[in-house]
Amino acid sequence: MVTVLTETSADEVAGSPGESHSNDELWLSASDTAAITGWSMKPEGFCKDDMCVPTPLGEADKFVKDDAINVSAFWELMGRPVVRSEAADVWLLGEGANLRNDALVSLEAPDFTLPDFDDNLHSLSDFRGKRVLLITWASW
Numbered sequence: 001m002v003t004v005l006t007e008t009s010a011d012e013v014a015g016s017p018g019e020s021h022s023n024d025e026l027w028l029s030a031s032d033t034a035a036i037t038g039w040s041m042k043p044e045g046f047c048k049d050d051m052c053v054p055t056p057l058g059e060a061d062k063f064v065k066d067d068a069i070n071v072s073a074f075w076e077l078m079g080r081p082v083v084r085s086e087a088a089d090v091w092l093l094g095e096g097a098n099l100r101n102d103a104l105v106s107l108e109a110p111d112f113t114l115p116d117f118d119d120n121l122h123s124l125s126d127f128r129g130k131r132v133l134l135i136t137w138a139s140w
Helices: 030-037 071-077 097-106
Strands: 002-005 010-013 027-029 040-042 045-048 051-053 068-070 082-084 090-093 113-115 121-123
Touching: 010 030, 027 030, 030 040, 030 068, 030 071, 068 071, 071 082, 071 090
Parallel strands: 002 090
Antiparallel strands: 002 010, 027 068, 040 045, 045 051, 082 090, 113 121
16 A cells, blocks of 8 residues: 655555566556546546646656556656655655745735834835745744
8 A cells, every 4th residue: 555645635545566666656546646636647648627748759658557657757747746755655746846836926915014113114015016025933
């Protein structure tokens, strides 16, 4: 059994390292891959909704063999981090930096007003559209 962690779930599935596969690769059935990642194998490549990522030309067997999918190789192909335990029984499929950056860019901190050292009030909304560094501190 293999535990696969993603940003939204932790799933325990039957991995298939087997004799022909390395401990450095996470091979899962096509159905487990689709259930865990949302990506499925189609003739045009790995697809999720309307987006498809083709396998590199001449390297299809690196990604798909019979009904098994090399999820770790596919994840790396998309530029997303893959981390495994030493025993290869726990795998983390991370989100790519671009996806995280896009999410962070769209986040907006709630407005607040604080005084400066001269008791002049400043609101965060006064700085909308500008880069602001917020430094917080807590005693606990």
